[in-house]
């Protein structure tokens with residue numbers, strides 16, 4: 006899939022467009038991936054479909070990121086979603102997520118976790134767990 010344009014922004018799925026420094030700088034300071042290092046993120050990215058938002062008006066600097074782990078059939082897990090502060094509030098995250106979800110096609114189940122961005126994900130079709138008693142997780146620590 007070639008880059009998709011949203012105003013001055015481009016959404017790219019080319020792994021070569023990922024600026025690992027930008028991604029790790031943001032994620033290592035986030036509440037969900039605190040301290041994540043370059044090698045860990047590179048390993049996760051390599052096993053994911055990654056979405057990079059580039060500033061198409063300027064120097065194509067990376068301003069947003071997300072990734073999805075999926076079998077393209079029954080299951081998808083969306084992770085590491087962010088837009089840098091200077092570019093928020095313009096619909097960039099929603100557009101990036103629409104690109105990611107469009108590419109998934111008819112996947113049976115698409116999941117994610119969030120602390121406070123529920124409204125963002127509701128805007129692209131997510132709802133809270135309908136039957137949380139049917140779900141389990143296996144904490145790593």
Ligand SMILES: CC(C)(COP(=O)(O)OP(=O)(O)OC[C@H]1O[C@@H](n2cnc3c(N)ncnc32)[C@H](O)[C@@H]1OP(=O)(O)O)[C@@H](O)C(=O)NCCC(=O)NCCS
Nearest residue numbers: 086087088093094095096097098099118119121122124125
């Ligand atoms: C959350 C985040 C990705 C949103 O990026 P954004 O480009 O500003 O989002 P958009 O402009 O596409 O917002 C689309 C809709 O999502 C909702 N939304 C956006 N940011 C939100 C937030 N932080 N909390 C709740 N709802 C939010 C709004 O309803 C918005 O609709 P509106 O434009 O009618 O107000 C960005 O604020 C960010 O990177 N935050 C820090 C990292 C983070 O929390 N990531 C999510 C982890 S699960």
